[in-house]
Amino acid sequence: MNYHTDNLDDSVILTLYKNMLKPRMVEEKMLIxxxxxxxxxxxxxxxxxxxxxxxxMALQADEYILPMHRNLGVFTTREIPLYRLFGQxxxxxxxxxxxxxxxxxxxxxxxxxxxxISHLGPQxxxxxxxxxxxxxxxxxxxxxxxxxxxxxxxxxxxxxLNVASxxxxxxxxxxxxxxxxxxxxxxxxxxxKDIADRALGYGMEAHIIDGNNIVEVYTKLSAIADSVRExxxxxxxxxxTFRMRGHEEASGTKYVPQELMDTWAAKDPVINFQxxxxxxxxxxxxxxxxxxxxxxxxxxxxxxxxFNEDLVIADVNIELNDVYKPFEYHAITPNSEKKEQxxxxxxxxxxxxxxxxxxxxxxxxxxxxEYGGAFKITDGFVEAFGKARVRNTPxxxxxxxxxxxxxxxxxxxxxxxxxxxxxxxxxxNPVVNYLAKSFYRWNQHADVVLRMPCGGGVAAGxxxxxxxxxxFTKTPGLKVVYPAFPYDAKGLLATAINDPNPVLFFExxxxxxxxxxxxxxxYYTLPFGEAAMLRTGSQVTIITYGAAVHWALETLxxxxxxxxxxxxxRTLQPLDVETIYASVRKTGKAIVYHEDSLFGGIASxxxxxxxxxxxxxxxxxxxxxxxxETPIPFAKQLEDQYLPKNRFEHDLKALLEY
Numbered sequence: 001m002n003y004h005t006d007n008l009d010d011s012v013i014l015t016l017y018k019n020m021l022k023p024r025m026v027e028e029k030m031l032i033x034x035x036x037x038x039x040x041x042x043x044x045x046x047x048x049x050x051x052x053x054x055x056x057m058a059l060q061a062d063e064y065i066l067p068m069h070r071n072l073g074v075f076t077t078r079e080i081p082l083y084r085l086f087g088q089x090x091x092x093x094x095x096x097x098x099x100x101x102x103x104x105x106x107x108x109x110x111x112x113x114x115x116x117i118s119h120l121g122p123q124x125x126x127x128x129x130x131x132x133x134x135x136x137x138x139x140x141x142x143x144x145x146x147x148x149x150x151x152x153x154x155x156x157x158x159x160x161l162n163v164a165s166x167x168x169x170x171x172x173x174x175x176x177x178x179x180x181x182x183x184x185x186x187x188x189x190x191x192x193k194d195i196a197d198r199a200l201g202y203g204m205e206a207h208i209i210d211g212n213n214i215v216e217v218y219t220k221l222s223a224i225a226d227s228v229r230e231x232x233x234x235x236x237x238x239x240x241t242f243r244m245r246g247h248e249e250a251s252g253t254k255y256v257p258q259e260l261m262d263t264w265a266a267k268d269p270v271i272n273f274q275x276x277x278x279x280x281x282x283x284x285x286x287x288x289x290x291x292x293x294x295x296x297x298x299x300x301x302x303x304x305x306x307f308n309e310d311l312v313i314a315d316v317n318i319e320l321n322d323v324y325k326p327f328e329y330h331a332i333t334p335n336s337e338k339k340e341q342x343x344x345x346x347x348x349x350x351x352x353x354x355x356x357x358x359x360x361x362x363x364x365x366x367x368x369x370e371y372g373g374a375f376k377i378t379d380g381f382v383e384a385f386g387k388a389r390v391r392n393t394p395x396x397x398x399x400x401x402x403x404x405x406x407x408x409x410x411x412x413x414x415x416x417x418x419x420x421x422x423x424x425x426x427x428x429n430p431v432v433n434y435l436a437k438s439f440y441r442w443n444q445h446a447d448v449v450l451r452m453p454c455g456g457g458v459a460a461g462x463x464x465x466x467x468x469x470x471x472f473t474k475t476p477g478l479k480v481v482y483p484a485f486p487y488d489a490k491g492l493l494a495t496a497i498n499d500p501n502p503v504l505f506f507e508x509x510x511x512x513x514x515x516x517x518x519x520x521x522x523y524y525t526l527p528f529g530e531a532a533m534l535r536t537g538s539q540v541t542i543i544t545y546g547a548a549v550h551w552a553l554e555t556l557x558x559x560x561x562x563x564x565x566x567x568x569x570r571t572l573q574p575l576d577v578e579t580i581y582a583s584v585r586k587t588g589k590a591i592v593y594h595e596d597s598l599f600g601g602i603a604s605x606x607x608x609x610x611x612x613x614x615x616x617x618x619x620x621x622x623x624x625x626x627x628x629e630t631p632i633p634f635a636k637q638l639e640d641q642y643l644p645k646n647r648f649e650h651d652l653k654a655l656l657e658y
Contacts, residue, residue, distance in 0.1 A: 001272045003215040010282055016214050017273055017283065018291060019057065020049040023072040024270050025295050026082065029303070030089070034249055038307075039089050043103060045070035047212070047244035050269035051176055053077050054217025055144055058225050064130045064409070066114045066123045066145040069104045070176070070243070074146075078111040082298060086306035094305075096442050098322075099312035106442040107409075114409060115442070120147060121156025122430045124173065125399035128160055129406015129414075131169040131232075136362070136388055136412070140229040144172040150181025152198075153189055159399035164234035165202040166394060171234045172224065176211060178243040179264075183255045196238040204234050211239030212269040242267070323476050325445035325500045329527050332494075334520030341519040344512035346486035347451075348377045350493040351415065353523040355385050358413055361497065364391045364400050365417030365451075374419050375453060375512060397427030404448035405434055413447045413497060420464045421454035421506065428471075435502040436477030446502040449493075455508040455547055455595060456627075456643055461634035467546065467595045472504050473572050473602050479528065480573040482506040484549035486517040488570055491526030498525065508547045515550070529574035533583075537563030540656055541583040543606060544593040545569040551645045552593055555652065562656065572602055577609060584610055588619035591655055593648055598626035620658035625651045 005013055027046055034042045045052065052073030056065060067074040075085060088095030088106060096106035096115075107114040114130070116123050127145035134141040151157060152175060164171045175195050179186060192198065199206030207224070210216050217239070224235060242264035246252045253261065277283035341349065355361055363381070365373065369392040372379030381390045393400045397418065404414040418424050424431065435446040456465040472478045479501055483489040489507065496503040534549070535542075535556060542564050544552050549568045556562055565583040569576065584590045590610050592603035603624040610622050628642045640646065 001213055001267065001276070003213065003273070003276050004219070005215055005280075008215070008219070013215075013277070013282060016053065016057065016218060017277055019053040019073065019077045020214055020270050020273065021291065022076045022295050023049050023052070025292065026072060026076065026085075026299060029299050031249065041103060041248055041250075043069040043248050044243075044245035045072050047264065047268060048176060048178060048241050049073045050214040050217050050273075051174070051211045051239045051241060054214050055172075055174060055221050057218055058221035059142065059144055062112050063141050064112045064114060064127070064143045066116070066127050066143070067104065068116050068120070068146045068148060068176070070148075070178075071104070071146055074113065075104070075111075078113060080108070080111055082302035083305040086303055087309060090306055091312060092306060092309045093312050094309055101441050107444055108442070109409075109444070114444075117433055117437075119429050119433055120151040121154035121160075122398070122402050122405075122434050123147075124156050124160035125163065125402025125430070126406040126409065126434070127171050127173075128163050128167070128169055128399060129403035129408075130410045131164070131171045131406070132167065132362075132403060133407050133410030133412050135167075135169060135232055142170045142172055142225050142228045144174055146174045146176060148181060149175060149177040149179075149186055149189055149195060150184065151175075152195055153181075156398055156402070159394075159396035160402070161198075161202045161204065161234065161236065162394055163396060163399045163403065165204045167391075168233050170228045170232040172221070172228065173234065173236045175236070175238045176241055177238055178241050179260075180243060180247070180256070182247040182251060194238055196236055199236040202234075202236070204236055206236040206238065208238045208240065211241030212267045212272070214269055214273050323440050324479070325439050327499045327501060329495065330498075330525065331527065332523060332525045334524035335522050337521045338518040339521055340516050341486050342513050343486045343489055343507075343515040344375060344377060346490040346517075346519050347493060347507060348379075349519070350490035351377065352381065352384065354494055354497045355381070355389065357523060358497065360411070361413040361415065362389050362391060362407060363415040363417065364393050364403065366393055366395060366419045368392060368417055373417060375509070378417075397423055398430055401427040401430040401448070401450070402434065405430065405438070405446050408447040408500075409444060415449045415451060415497065417451045418453070421452035421468055422463050422466045424450065424452065424468070431472070431478070431502070431504075432475045436475050438477075439501070440477060445500040447500045449496045449503045449505055452504055452506045453509050454506050455510055456632050456639055457510040457547065459634060459636055459639060460509075462631040465632045465639075467506070467508070469504070469506055469572055470596055470601050473605075477502065478573060479503045479571070480506070481528065481571045482545045483570055484508075484511070484515075484546055484568050486515060486519050488526060488532070488568075490519055491524050492528070492570065494523060495525045495528060499528070506546065510547055511550070526570075528571045529576050530570070531576035531579045532568040532570055533565060533579065534568050535564055535566035537565055538587055539563045540589040540591060540652070541565045541567065541580070541587045542591055542593060542652070543567045543569065543580055545572065546595060548593045548595050548644070551648060555649045559649070559653075562652070575606075577613075580606065580610065581614055584614045585617040588617055589655055589658070590618070591623040591625060591652055593625045593644065595627055595643065597629055598624060599629060601626050620655055623651055623655045
């Protein structure tokens, strides 16, 4: 192996060696502990240390790195105290996830590291968001994100590279091509000579680097990083290396031909570099022994700290309170000036005033810039705020949700418009597995609002008409808002943007231009978790939200004799259960009414909550009214049959007669 060190100080050369040796020795100790049953799992990076160490040393300390589970060298080179890493792997409180996650599934703002989740792809788009924040703030910074050759088969890889190229983001996409994705060889992962070849299709620069040569990794990455800081752009880097142990220890390496193992064993990055240093008289036997003794001493000292730490104490209140980042709501009351606005105009006004209020707020979505969005909600926003903050996106919902997460990590806010709520399925994974879980896992909030145009009654068929809130109300860590009136929509949107937690903001398309109301002209907020009591009565409690609120009002107006409490929930997570319970205890009967299909809809949970908390007050079973158990159809007569609007009056009267 050739090492070109002429332009490197001896101190840097020795630091490269020490930084590679440390993760190697930590790993060797962890493999012993694994066999002793003192840790539960291990993903070995032995043979790949040069990549993690070289990349990390080439970056500045405050530049973000998004590593994988074989990049221990990133964490040790950033000098994270070993006892914290040991605590993380043992599920102790001194770790970064309070025992809630294992391995390298964590991040830390203190060291500018953002860890992976088991779904490998999302971190690539997160890197885009971090880099976008740097670019918007004119900071000459790069972001490095790791994946393996197997991860390049995921759609997130394509989306992230495409977005980074279109937006010219300063991201170093580091692909560790280590031969196998678990047991699947590269010949079954992709059909091109090199992964770097793909860069041509994205219009970006690429380099192939010997991932076992620490000097080549460090010197090339240093030059590339300097160049990207001066001229922001994404670069695809393919590191040729090999995984010398199993995907994780339990899987072994029996599927690898022995001659291949022998070939790569001869290319060991630590052993080869150590021999080179000795040949150049940069490392003596005494120095080697001293360095290794110091690392062994550090490992043992920090292991003692971790082993002697008490086990995590399970506390219900702590667990529940760590699902969401604390948010202190500040009520901002509007002035007395009002004007009649359509639902769609109130949302547009609220979004615009939030953009004026928050200089760090970025909105992203398909066709939202000059075109103004599919529903023209952002019409004129480019002229007001510029294309840097009002960003047209490629059709890649997953990467854009992830970019929103990256912006939040870098301290910015974002609103992501799903052109239709149905399309969130293309970005479902980062919503429910990244945005929802990050604060609980490692105390990183996701300051992202997803705007979700939804609902039927407009003959848009099965792919543009769903009201899919139940997918998210059951996911801890997400907040779900679903207003029915222009006044509520504007105030709740302002609060959603202020809230540092991820919020799905549902907007019923049929209400956009049909619903009008007097709305304050200036900025104001409304609290989450407070339902609105629209009608009061003693006979029955009607619980609903969205377009169904208006359908319920029409039914009550046509049946003046029915005395009902009509509750508009407004937010579904958090849910105002106290208003529900108080009403049901008064009326003795409850009907839950929504547009979503019946089975698995939120009406089922509300019904169960009422049965569990108000059973002794009930004079009849709780009734649910919802759409049919089919996808939503296109033809009007079929859609009318599907929606619950024509069944509600009958079911309401039947409940009253029970």
